Amino acid sequence: MGNKTKRPFTRNILIFDNIKSECDKIVSKLRDDVYHRLHRTGGVIGISGGIDSSVTLALSVLAFGSEKLLGVMLPEKDSSSDSAKYAQKLADKFGVKAITENITAALQGFNCYTRRDEAVKKVFPEYNPSNHKMKIGIRNSGLLTNLPPVFSVTIIDENGNEQTKRLPVNEFRQIEAASNFKQRCRMSMLYYHAECLHYAVIGTPNKHEVEQGFFVKYGDGGADVMPIGHLYKTQVYQLANFLGIPQEIIDRTPTTDTYSAEQTQEEFFYQLPFQQMDLLWYAYENNYLPEEIAPVMEIKAEHIKSIFTNFNRKFKTTEYLRMAPIRD
Amino acid sequence: MSNLSDAKEKLKKFIAETSFKSIDKIQDDSMIFRDGIFDSMGLMTLITFLEENFQIQVQDTELIEENFESVNAIFRYLEKKSSN
Numbered sequence: 001m002g003n004k005t006k007r008p009f010t011r012n013i014l015i016f017d018n019i020k021s022e023c024d025k026i027v028s029k030l031r032d033d034v035y036h037r038l039h040r041t042g043g044v045i046g047i048s049g050g051i052d053s054s055v056t057l058a059l060s061v062l063a064f065g066s067e068k069l070l071g072v073m074l075p076e077k078d079s080s081s082d083s084a085k086y087a088q089k090l091a092d093k094f095g096v097k098a099i100t101e102n103i104t105a106a107l108q109g110f111n112c113y114t115r116r117d118e119a120v121k122k123v124f125p126e127y128n129p130s131n132h133k134m135k136i137g138i139r140n141s142g143l144l145t146n147l148p149p150v151f152s153v154t155i156i157d158e159n160g161n162e163q164t165k166r167l168p169v170n171e172f173r174q175i176e177a178a179s180n181f182k183q184r185c186r187m188s189m190l191y192y193h194a195e196c197l198h199y200a201v202i203g204t205p206n207k208h209e210v211e212q213g214f215f216v217k218y219g220d221g222g223a224d225v226m227p228i229g230h231l232y233k234t235q236v237y238q239l240a241n242f243l244g245i246p247q248e249i250i251d252r253t254p255t256t257d258t259y260s261a262e263q264t265q266e267e268f269f270y271q272l273p274f275q276q277m278d279l280l281w282y283a284y285e286n287n288y289l290p291e292e293i294a295p296v297m298e299i300k301a302e303h304i305k306s307i308f309t310n311f312n313r314k315f316k317t318t319e320y321l322r323m324a325p326i327r328d
Numbered sequence: 329m330s331n332l333s334d335a336k337e338k339l340k341k342f343i344a345e346t347s348f349k350s351i352d353k354i355q356d357d358s359m360i361f362r363d364g365i366f367d368s369m370g371l372m373t374l375i376t377f378l379e380e381n382f383q384i385q386v387q388d389t390e391l392i393e394e395n396f397e398s399v400n401a402i403f404r405y406l407e408k409k410s411s412n
Contacts, residue, residue, distance in 0.1 A: 139391075146393055146397065147392065147397070148366070148367050148371050150391065166388060168372070168375075169373045169376050170376070242338065299366065312364075313361075313364060316364060317364075317368070
């Protein structure tokens with residue numbers, strides 16, 4: 001974890017004083033990485049209409065020019081139609097060629113939906129994917145206790161009636177493993193286009209996704225370079241405003257866009273609004289004491305201590321995701 | 329609950345096998361989650377283990393540190409469940 005010189009902790013500690021200079025640094029490094037380290041001539045980006053892929057695309061336009069980029073929309077049958085609408089709007093604004101590759105048939109080939117639905121039916125025998133939507137989420141908030149969270153599955157019928165049950169471990173693993181086909185299919189398709197064009201795959205995860213393990217190994221975690229992988233979400237939003245990302249994209253609530261029922265990233269994984277998450281994670285990795293930041297965050301020091309314990313567990317238990325194959 | 333007498337040993341064996349720790353490292357008062365022996369998957373696996381081996385249903389409201397933080401805590405929880 002970081003060991004930078006400690007600055008007084010304030011709510012603005014993550015805001016870039018000179019956003020243009022930060023942007024130039026990222027762009028220059030991205031250009032250098034792709035041309036001189038990866039020896040590729042441009043970039044392919046999966047665009048979802050979300051804030052992270054939008055900022056990544058805008059930075060890539062500055063690094064390579066729009067003519068050396070390809071945006072790929074990768075919807076499947078559970079995707080929100082908003083995703084394609086906003087992704088297209090983004091591509092149009094930045095003059096980037098965008099294509100759509102619908103991965104539903106590929107996922108059906110893997111039996112992604114059948115395998116997922118089989119596990120859901122073990123918990124809810126009445127579940128019928130043609131008239132129920134489903135999602136998984138965290139059952140108990142693990143942030144203020146030393147017990148980690150457990151997961152639940154929710155089904156929603158056509159009248160909006162919701163039922164939620166805690167997931168047994170095997171069913172959770174099956175739903176997660178089946179759903180991960182989605183990100184891995186997208187990665188395969190991005191590499192297809194990247195190899196055809198001799199481009200690099202530009203990954204879109206931000207710092208939280210990388211460090212807390214909110215990505216699929218060899219799925220959205222499979223890319224050649226991740227230009228915003230070191231940025232907090234606050235900084236991603238600051239860049240979005242600076243780069244002129246369409247306001248509708250900036251205003252969207254980040255979702256997982258993975259299950260048929262809509263689900264925010266906060267509900268599924270983070271359990272905290274990103275503004276708080278950013279500041280607490282910064283404090284955690286820079287060794288600020290809970291007592292030092294409690295008055296600024298207006299959170300009790302004992303709660304901050306529990307949150308730090310949870311951060312530590314998340315970082316450690318997701319190390320497997322960040323590990324390269326072991327060779328020696 | 330007839331098999332409660334050997335519950336602690338069964339629990340320790342399960343925790344050791346699941347976490348790849350040596351069984352002598354799992355003490356009655358080891359803090360299973362605070363010390364990083366188990367994570368989320370560990371807790372979910374533990375719940376399934378308890379439900380299958382001790383014929384109980386773990387309720388969501390019971391998922392608190394007091395019931396799960398250590399072997400002692402889980403044993404007390406099992407005793408409480410068996411007396412209900």
